[in-house]
Amino acid sequence: MNTNELDFSIQNIPFGIISSASNSKKRVASAYGSNAIDLTLVKFNGPLLGNGVAEKVFNQCFLNDFMELGRPAWREARQTLQNLIKENKLPAESLISLSQVQNHLPAKIGDYTDFYASKEHATNVGTMFRGKDNALMPNWVHIPVGYHGRASSVVVTGTNLKRPSGLILDPTTKLPYYSKSKKMDIELEVAFLVGKGNNLGEPIKFDDSEDHIFGMVLMNDWSSRDIQSYEYVPLGPFLGKNFGTTVSPWVVTLDAMEPFRTSQPHQDPKPADYLTGSSVHNAGDAYDVNLQVYYKTPKSKDTLICESNLKYMYWTFKQQLAHHTVNGCNMNTGDLCGSGTISGPTENSFGSLLELTWNGSKSLNIDGEERKFLEYWY
Amino acid sequence: MNTNELDFSIQNIPFGIISSASNSKKRVASAYGSNAIDLTLVKFNGPLLGNGVAEKVFNQCFLNDFMELGRPAWREARQTLQNLIKENKLPAESLISLSQVQNHLPAKIGDYTDFYASKEHATNVGTMFRGKDNALMPNWVHIPVGYHGRASSVVVTGTNLKRPSGLILDPTTKLPYYSKSKKMDIELEVAFLVGKGNNLGEPIKFDDSEDHIFGMVLMNDWSSRDIQSYEYVPLGPFLGKNFGTTVSPWVVTLDAMEPFRTSQPHQDPKPADYLTGSSVHNAGDAYDVNLQVYYKTPKSKDTLICESNLKYMYWTFKQQLAHHTVNGCNMNTGDLCGSGTISGPTENSFGSLLELTWNGSKSLNIDGEERKFLEYWY
Ligand SMILES: [Ca+2]
Ligand SMILES: [Ca+2]
Ligand SMILES: [Mg+2]
Ligand SMILES: [Mg+2]
Ligand code: NI
Numbered sequence: 152m153n154t155n156e157l158d159f160s161i162q163n164i165p166f167g168i169i170s171s172a173s174n175s176k177k178r179v180a181s182a183y184g185s186n187a188i189d190l191t192l193v194k195f196n197g198p199l200l201g202n203g204v205a206e207k208v209f210n211q212c213f214l215n216d217f218m219e220l221g222r223p224a225w226r227e228a229r230q231t232l233q234n235l236i237k238e239n240k241l242p243a244e245s246l247i248s249l250s251q252v253q254n255h256l257p258a259k260i261g262d263y264t265d266f267y268a269s270k271e272h273a274t275n276v277g278t279m280f281r282g283k284d285n286a287l288m289p290n291w292v293h294i295p296v297g298y299h300g301r302a303s304s305v306v307v308t309g310t311n312l313k314r315p316s317g318l319i320l321d322p323t324t325k326l327p328y329y330s331k332s333k334k335m336d337i338e339l340e341v342a343f344l345v346g347k348g349n350n351l352g353e354p355i356k357f358d359d360s361e362d363h364i365f366g367m368v369l370m371n372d373w374s375s376r377d378i379q380s381y382e383y384v385p386l387g388p389f390l391g392k393n394f395g396t397t398v399s400p401w402v403v404t405l406d407a408m409e410p411f412r413t414s415q416p417h418q419d420p421k422p423a424d425y426l427t428g429s430s431v432h433n434a435g436d437a438y439d440v441n442l443q444v445y446y447k448t449p450k451s452k453d454t455l456i457c458e459s460n461l462k463y464m465y466w467t468f469k470q471q472l473a474h475h476t477v478n479g480c481n482m483n484t485g486d487l488c489g490s491g492t493i494s495g496p497t498e499n500s501f502g503s504l505l506e507l508t509w510n511g512s513k514s515l516n517i518d519g520e521e522r523k524f525l526e527y528w529y
Numbered sequence: 530m531n532t533n534e535l536d537f538s539i540q541n542i543p544f545g546i547i548s549s550a551s552n553s554k555k556r557v558a559s560a561y562g563s564n565a566i567d568l569t570l571v572k573f574n575g576p577l578l579g580n581g582v583a584e585k586v587f588n589q590c591f592l593n594d595f596m597e598l599g600r601p602a603w604r605e606a607r608q609t610l611q612n613l614i615k616e617n618k619l620p621a622e623s624l625i626s627l628s629q630v631q632n633h634l635p636a637k638i639g640d641y642t643d644f645y646a647s648k649e650h651a652t653n654v655g656t657m658f659r660g661k662d663n664a665l666m667p668n669w670v671h672i673p674v675g676y677h678g679r680a681s682s683v684v685v686t687g688t689n690l691k692r693p694s695g696l697i698l699d700p701t702t703k704l705p706y707y708s709k710s711k712k713m714d715i716e717l718e719v720a721f722l723v724g725k726g727n728n729l730g731e732p733i734k735f736d737d738s739e740d741h742i743f744g745m746v747l748m749n750d751w752s753s754r755d756i757q758s759y760e761y762v763p764l765g766p767f768l769g770k771n772f773g774t775t776v777s778p779w780v781v782t783l784d785a786m787e788p789f790r791t792s793q794p795h796q797d798p799k800p801a802d803y804l805t806g807s808s809v810h811n812a813g814d815a816y817d818v819n820l821q822v823y824y825k826t827p828k829s830k831d832t833l834i835c836e837s838n839l840k841y842m843y844w845t846f847k848q849q850l851a852h853h854t855v856n857g858c859n860m861n862t863g864d865l866c867g868s869g870t871i872s873g874p875t876e877n878s879f880g881s882l883l884e885l886t887w888n889g890s891k892s893l894n895i896d897g898e899e900r901k902f903l904e905y906w907y
Contacts, residue, residue: 261639262681267764288762293705294696298764299677299771303640303859304729313730315856318672318801327671329801351682351773352691378856384666386645386676387765390856393677395729423696423707478693478756478768481681 158184161236162410164229165401166214166366168255171247177212177255181232182401183241187252188232192245195231199224213259214402218346218365219484225346225365225404254400256307257368258344258485263305263396264475265340265372265489266297268466270416272494275506280380292420295466295474297488300372301393305487308371312395314527317378327381334376334511335525338492339444339502341461342370343468344402344485351481357428357473361405363482364468369399369442370489376505376524398487413439416465425477426470436467442493444502451518456507459493459500536562539614540788542607543779544592544744546633549625555590555633559610560779561619565630566610570623573609577602591637592780593863596724596743603724603743603782632778634685635746636722636863641683641774642853643718643750643867644675646844648794650872653884658758670798673844673852675869678750679771683865686749690773692905695756705759712754712889713903716870717822717880719839720748721846722780723864727854735806735851741860742846744782747820748867749775754883754902776865791817794843803855804848814845820871822880829896834885837871837878 159165159182169180169187181188195205199220205228208217217224235241267273270287273296277286290296306312314335318327346365349355355363372392379391415437421427430436444457466474471488492502501507504524507515511523537543537560547558547565559566573583577598583606586594595602613619645651648665651674655664668674684690692713696705724743727733733741750770757769793815799805808814822835844852849866870880879885882902885893889901 262679264767289703290705290759290762294760296760296764296767298767299679301640301677301858302680303861303864306729313857317856325667327668327801329803351684375856381668382672382674383763383765384668385761385765386674387761387763389642389674389676390852390858393858394856423705425707474768478695478753478772479691480679480768480771483681486681 161233163403163407164232165403165407166217167257167401168212168214169247169252170255171252179209179211179214179217180252182249183232183236185249186246187249188241189245189247192242193232193235195228197227197231199227200231212255213485214257214365215259215485218258218344221347222362226406229404229406254307254309256305256398257400257402258487260302260305260485260487261483263300263302263487263489264297265300265392265491266295266466266471267491268295268464268471269491269493269502270465271463271496272492272502272506275494275501279505279510293422295426295471297471297475298387300396300489302487304393305396305398308369308397308399310395310397312373312397315375315378315390315394317375317390318381319377320381332375332377333524336374336376336504337444337525338372338374339442339457339459340370340372340489340492341367341440341442342398342487342489343367344487345472345482346484348482348484348486349476352479354425354476354479355472355482357425357430357469360469360472363472364405366402366404367408368402371397372489372492373397374503408438411438411440413437413462415467416463418465422470425473428473436469437462437464442502446515446517446522448517448520448522451520454517456515456517457500457502459495459502461490461493463493463495463500464490539611541781541785542610543781543785544595545635545779546590546592547625547630548633549630557587557589557592557595558630560627561610561614563627564624565627566619567623567625570620571610571613573606575605575609577605578609590633591863592635592743593637596636596722597862599725600740604784607782607784632685632687634683634776635778635780636865638680638683638863638865639861641678641680641865641867642675643678643770643869644673644844644849645869646673646842646849647869647871647880648843649841649874649878650870650880650884653872653879657883657888671800673849675849675853676765678774678867680865682771683774683776686747686775686777688773688775690751690775693753693756693768693772695753695768696759697755698759710753710755711902714752714754714882715822715903716750716752717820717835717837718748718750718867718870719745719818719820720776720865720867721745723850723860723862723866726860726862726864729859730857732803732854732857733850733860735803735808735847738847738850739783741850742783744780745786746780747777750867750870751775752881786816789816789818791815791840793845794841796843800848803851806851814847815840815842820880824893824895824900826895826898826900829898832895834893834895835878835880837873837880839868839871841871841873841878842868
């Protein structure tokens with residue numbers, strides 16, 4: 152096979168949901184090179200996926216049944232596919248060019264939580280709205296701050312979203328008025344999907360947390376800054392966020408991420424025991440993954456506006472999961488947890504237009520055009 | 530039949546999910562007098578529920594399939610049952626003493642939102658934490674403030690919940706420490722269940738909102754005040770709430786609520802058009818329903834600690850639903866929207882221990898014992 156830089160490698164073996172012109176039924180697939188691999192047409196003989204299990208869990212319109220099987224089964228699927236690729240034994244009929252498949256939302260998401268785990272992002276936003284001295288709230292360095300998002304409006308990347316309307320503050324009258332949002336923003340995030348959940352009242356221990364994480368997706372937490380800033384006091388973001396959140400169709404498993412494991416930012420003060428478990432302080436629970444944001448107007452080329460990295464997350468996914476359940480909150484297979492906007496230390500690594508334009512006080516040059524937020528003309 | 534004050538009247542005809550000793554399968558039921566009515570054993574011949582539809586939607590472990598049929602079908606079910614009761618024609622085998630049935634969560638809840646719709650409650654909480662002059666945030670009188678809650682931990686009333694642990698602020702060191710919650714609270718709420726949803730990007734208009742509401746349940750939004758107050762800045766309540774929320778098993782439809790319709794509190798300033806539709810200013814969109822909270826210790830009798838009323842809600846359910854979707858957010862059948870704590874104007878009508886004890890500054894007398902929050906000994 153002819154694989155280029157953008158193709159899926161044998162290390163990756165992501166999982167997702169596809170349909171195709173020749174078969175409109177949604178089903179589970181993987182991807183290799185420039186092809187999707189229809190997993191309903193691949194034979195799985197291993198101890199966990201043999202005996203009809205694979206046929207059952209891959210003939211589904213969501214990954215949930217497969218995810219519920221647990222990490223040993225995810226590994227078996229991955230290794231089976233890697234072996235078939237190496238031995239050139241994938242059935243020809245299972246391979247469909249990625250350009251010919253339609254991607255769908257990978258999981259049925261019961262609950263969606265969004266964290267706020269980049270110190271640079273939290274500091275930038277805090278500086279803008281509360282000044283440099285009160286930028287970071289005192290609780291931020293002690294707990295992975297998070298909030299509940301809206302699961303129903305999480306859709307797959309590429310889904311058209313409508314610009315939201317709502318009440319926006321008129322700064323002169325100090326009164327709100329109804330309008331389409333004029334400060335539409337993006338948030339560069341990575342999210343994890345819960346593979347195995349926990350029962351209500353039984354926390355997931357930090358040391359066990361990786362076995363509960365199926366994998367990761369890219370996420371854009373589309374945000375309306377003018378709606379959000381009016382509504383969010385005192386109970387948090389609501390309509391400024393829940394008109395839509397997009398996630399990438401392919402879920403990359405934690406096993407695929409292993410080669411990219413690295414240390415997270417130094418955590419000082421040392422977090423509470425339930426957030427560190429038996430691990431060495433600041434152990435390698437982060438992942439070194441370059442993240443980029445491109446901006447495109449109706450006329451422009453794709454223009455790079457942000458280069459960040461997943462390793463900038465201060466609070467790791469393991470810590471987020473341990474925190475989320477420390478009070479006994481139950482996670483279910485398919486639940487989605489967003490990292491929060493991942494901003495890095497330099498200005499070109501900020502993960503939102505809010506930060507990149509410092510709340511609209513400066514413009515971005517998009518291939519010759521000037522932009523602050525996601526503008527439209529009305 | 531011998532119906533006493535606490536029995537279900539012919540006006541009510543609620544819907545819920547039961548199982549019983551003789552049939553452990555969950556199924557849809559109604560209730561009349563002191564009996565559950567197993568709806569899988571009742572014949573429905575109407576245009577919407579005949580032809581096998583009733584058999585299909587009532588043989589389910591959640592109400593969702595029935596709710597998805599829409600308001601005309603809910604009405605047909607209600608009227609059929611009322612006629613059968615009047616004519617004494619309910620099949621004997623369909624009646625099971627309520628003392629013999631087990632109640633279950635009525636709906637599969639995709640998303641759960643909690644509002645903050647009682648002006649008295651918001652003012653009380655604001656006064657406690659920000660002082661009398663800044664009690665009510667300026668946005669509060671313009672929009673029904675709400676936030677996303679956790680759907681996975683909404684369980685039926687009677688489910689045992691474990692006291693949550695988490696990080697709590699030590700006021701002397703100003704540092705958090707890990708502990709079981711010492712300020713466990715309740716919140717008296719009523720919630721509505723979405724019957725018919727809307728597509729992403731297509732708001733539910735105020736004037737159409739009642740057709741999207743299936744009915745109401747009582748809700749207790751169990752809250753840990755010490756966990757909540759540490760975590761909630763700036764993104765809202767999270768672990769202080771999501772360890773558990775209980776809802777009553779029987780859903781009372783809007784049609785059953787009709788006789789209790791009354792005016793909501795006067796809304797000044799007049800809300801935006803999308804929150805009023807074509808209705809008369811402060812039309813009769815509230816419901817006059819007495820609400821009571823009883824407190825019981827291991828030793829005490831049930832002791833009345835609060836008498837409130839659903840009509841104290843400033844923002845109506847119709848306004849909440851129109852607000853929730855004005856930005857295009859999609860609601861699904863089974864989604865749950867809580868009213869927020871319903872406090873009235875008098876001290877004995879406050880719907881939380883936080884308010885009743887003014888954040889623990891005074892005690893309640895529970896049948897001779899002294900209580901501030903839901904204490905335990907450790
Ligand atoms: Ca976010
Ligand atoms: Ca509440
Ligand atoms: Mg969003
Ligand atoms: Mg709660
Ligand atoms: Ni008026």
